[in-house]
Amino acid sequence: MGQVASGAKSALWISLLHGCLFLIAGSGTDAPLDNTTMDISSQRFRSEFLQEWHGAQDAPYFDPSTPRNITGLVGHPVRLLCRVKNLQNRTVSWVRHRDIHLLTVGRYTYTSDQRFEAQHKPRSEEWALRIRSPQRRDSGQYECQISTTPPIGHPVFLNIVEPETTISSGAELFIQAGSTINLTCTVRHTPEPPTSITWTHGDQIINFDSARGGISLVTEKGLKSTSRLLVQRARGSDAGAYSCGPNNAPPASIRVHVLSGEHPAAMQQGCAISCLDFSVSVIVSILTLYTLLPKHLFGT
Ligand SMILES: *[C@@H]1O[C@H](CO)[C@@H](O)[C@H](O)[C@H]1NC(C)=O
Ligand SMILES: *[C@@H]1O[C@H](CO)[C@@H](O)[C@H](O)[C@H]1NC(C)=O
Numbered sequence: 064m065g066q067v068a069s070g071a072k073s074a075l076w077i078s079l080l081h082g083c084l085f086l087i088a089g090s091g092t093d094a095p096l097d098n099t100t101m102d103i104s105s106q107r108f109r110s111e112f113l114q115e116w117h118g119a120q121d122a123p124y125f126d127p128s129t130p131r132n133i134t135g136l137v138g139h140p141v142r143l144l145c146r147v148k149n150l151q152n153r154t155v156s157w158v159r160h161r162d163i164h165l166l167t168v169g170r171y172t173y174t175s176d177q178r179f180e181a182q183h184k185p186r187s188e189e190w191a192l193r194i195r196s197p198q199r200r201d202s203g204q205y206e207c208q209i210s211t212t213p214p215i216g217h218p219v220f221l222n223i224v225e226p227e228t229t230i231s232s233g234a235e236l237f238i239q240a241g242s243t244i245n246l247t248c249t250v251r252h253t254p255e256p257p258t259s260i261t262w263t264h265g266d267q268i269i270n271f272d273s274a275r276g277g278i279s280l281v282t283e284k285g286l287k288s289t290s291r292l293l294v295q296r297a298r299g300s301d302a303g304a305y306s307c308g309p310n311n312a313p314p315a316s317i318r319v320h321v322l323s324g325e326h327p328a329a330m331q332q333g334c335a336i337s338c339l340d341f342s343v344s345v346i347v348s349i350l351t352l353y354t355l356l357p358k359h360l361f362g363t
């Protein structure tokens with residue numbers, strides 16, 4: 064008895080939580096919560112609660128191994144998978160939450176968007192939604208639904224990502240002459256690891272066997288690839304734009320400033336703009352002096 068009661072309690076909790084998540088997900092989109100949204104939410108609340116409560120033996124249910132979060136790459140086919148047990152004569156549909164759009168019903172594709180396709184092998188428990196060429200805007204909440212009365216649903220979050228390159232130190236790096244320039248370039252979300260990651264300084268490709276010496280490159284390839292560039296004993300000529308270019312992701316760049324130790328205070332404040340202001344005002348003062356002085360001298 065106690066077990067049944069606590070089971071029902073936790074089912075109630077899960078359903079409540081579900082309802083809340085649904086509301087949060089709904090408020091994330093710009094569309095206001097309308098009657099339809101509320102209806103689906105309360106229907107689901109009722110259905111899931113009642114399912115657990117009755118423990119009906121022959122009711123259809125979602126296999127717990129059905130994924131809830133899928134990550135795909137822009138332009139590469141992705142499959143949202145739904146595993147249903149004990150379906151009998153019910154149908155399985157895929158719905159997109161963003162616009163409550165019915166995408167598939169059973170083996171049929173309902174949307175006019177040619178990129179979507181219902182996939183199902185006869186007598187299999189898998190009902191998939193395939194998106195042929197997903198875009199960033201396809202990211203969001205989807206739901207696999209079973210046509211019980213009321214219907215029950217299994218939410219799946221789809222995250223579509225793009226190849227991305229970043230350099231860890233940000234857009235600018237200020238270092239003291241004589242210290243080591245240490246730049247780490249990270250490449251994420253590529254279909255396979257990049258075959259090459261090329262560093263350039265200005266328009267020169269960096270070779271660790273260049274005349275400059277003291278340059279090393281360490282590249283690690285994998286799900287997330289990194290390339291670390293170390294330039295020892297930095298000097299003035301090492302300043303400038305550095306860029307990291309993987310063969311299969313956009314490049315990233317950073318501007319390196321090599322300080323000769325004159326303005327350590329400004330450097331500590333990370334002075335991207337104030338340093339510029341400072342040097343501009345120095346130049347302006349010198350020019351002013353230069354143009355004013357002779358006039359004074361010759362005018363009197
Ligand atoms: C919501 O539905 C109820 C009936 O279910 C109806 O009376 C009401 O006008 C609807 N509200 C909106 C904003 O559609
Ligand atoms: C889904 O997975 C991605 C990465 O695997 C993660 O960043 C994201 O937070 C997850 N989303 C949810 C709703 O769990």
Ligand SMILES: *[C@@H]1O[C@H](CO)[C@@H](O)[C@H](O)[C@H]1NC(C)=O
Pocket residue numbers: 152153
């Ligand atoms: C499914 O089968 C049951 C009997 O097993 C029947 O009562 C019900 O109407 C059927 N539903 C559909 C949608 O065919």
Ligand SMILES: *[C@@H]1O[C@H](CO)[C@@H](O)[C@H](O)[C@H]1NC(C)=O
Pocket residue numbers: 231243245246247293
């Ligand atoms: C370079 O920086 C990374 C962290 O960004 C650090 O783990 C690594 O030890 C540094 N390498 C050297 C040689 O300073």
